[in-house]
Amino acid sequence: MTAEAGPRPVIDMAGMLLDRECWEAYLLGFAETAEDYFRVFGPRLSRMAGLDPREFAALARRDPREAVTWLLSGGAFDLDLDAYAARLAGEGVRHQVLLSNYRPLRGGGVVNDRVAEFVAKYPTLFEGWGCVDLSDPDGAITEIRRCAGQLGMRGAAVSHFLTAADPLSEGAHAFYDVLEELGLPLWVHTGHNLSSRLRMDWCTWRALDAIAVRHPGLVLVAGHGGWPWIPEMMALCQRHPNVYLEFSTYRPRQMKQPGSGWEPLFAHGTSTVRHKILFGGLEWIHGRTTGQLAAETAEFDIDERCREAWLYGNAARLLGWEEPS
Structure with a gap:
């Protein structure tokens, strides 16, 4: 787009907003x-x-x-919430899903509480998805009910590998049942993980397939795209109506390179599952802003309608999000 036209509209499905x-x-x-x-x-x-x-x-x-x-200690991780919100708006980010955390805060409460405070200040720009620890399924169920009922969070997020939680345990399935009951989508860390304590494939497309089969009403967002199992992820998106893929933590500029492993995304994500692909930022991983990362998708060899769907349209439909008047 030209400078006069302004930045391309973006919905970020993987935002992380933290104070010190x-x-x-x-x-x-x-x-x-x-x-x-x-x-x-x-x-x-x-x-x-x-x-x-x-x-x-x-x-x-x-x-x-x-x-x-x-x-x-140096203040580099301090947060100026107003400046952050203004910068996102200037970059064309219409809405951002804030993936939270279940960890306790030094001053009391957990990160979920603080993220809910950020959302309350900018309710049209942000929405929070509560994070839980599935190594304690009963505690996770209690927390996600609190996140939805008291904090107004609109989704859930789980990184099973961080606590070696079995994504297919009966306790985990009880948690997924509650998400279906509440109508909350679930963002799941998928693909490889970098923890030497666990198998590399602790939660991949296989686990998501089993979850989707048993919980057909649960919307699943495959966080980080499930790399390096991208062909399998494309098949999973084709197989299940409620499975989506977002590609945060991977720079678009590098994804387009031959041999990156993302080639199946550009083959199937522009055709059979073009309505399933979502943009995710996670700025700190790259040292780039959300707007800069979104702008790099201009280097993808895809048509403009597909680019708009990946960056904005698909997420807007999934979230039921409408532009504020």
Whole structure:
């Protein structure tokens, strides 16, 4: 689009909005259950904070908690909510799903509570999806009922690998039953994970297929696209009416490269499942803003109608979202 026309409209299905206290809770979760993520994302995090990546990596190996304290001490992870909202609006982001976290906050409550406060201030720009720990299914059911009933959250989010929760346990299925009852969609971390404590394929297309078969009324959003099992994910989207795919954590500029593994997305996501593909940002992973990441999809070899569907139209239909008058 031309500069005069303004930025392309975008709905982001994988936003993460945290203040410093929430960042502390989020990163300490990695320290306790998936310390490998410090190894992988430590350079990005330390550069965001203006720290030496090698020093941060060494400290994270010795004392992950101290590394988190050091990372957050300089103020780089402080949040200016008003500035963030204004920047999104300037980039054409009409709506953003905020994927929350179940971790406790130092001052009381959990991250879900704080995210609900952000949504309350900008209710047309944001919606929150409550995050739960499925290693405790009863607790997860209690929390998602609270998130929906008290906090007004409109979806749920689960990363099974963080707590080694079995995505197909009977307790997990009881949780999915509750989501169907409440009419809440579920964002699921899919594809490989970077934790050496678990199998790489802890929750992939196979688990989503089993969940979709048993819970046909549950809308499932495959977070991060299920890479590297993209052919299987395309088949899954073809097979189940309520399975969608969003491709956050992968830069569009790199996805289009030959050999990236995303080739089936461009073959089937422009035809049989073009109505199932959703845009996801997750800015901190890339060091790029949501608008910048969305703009990189201009490099995809897809037609403009398909691009509009991926960036905006599909998510608008899924969420039942309408432009404010």
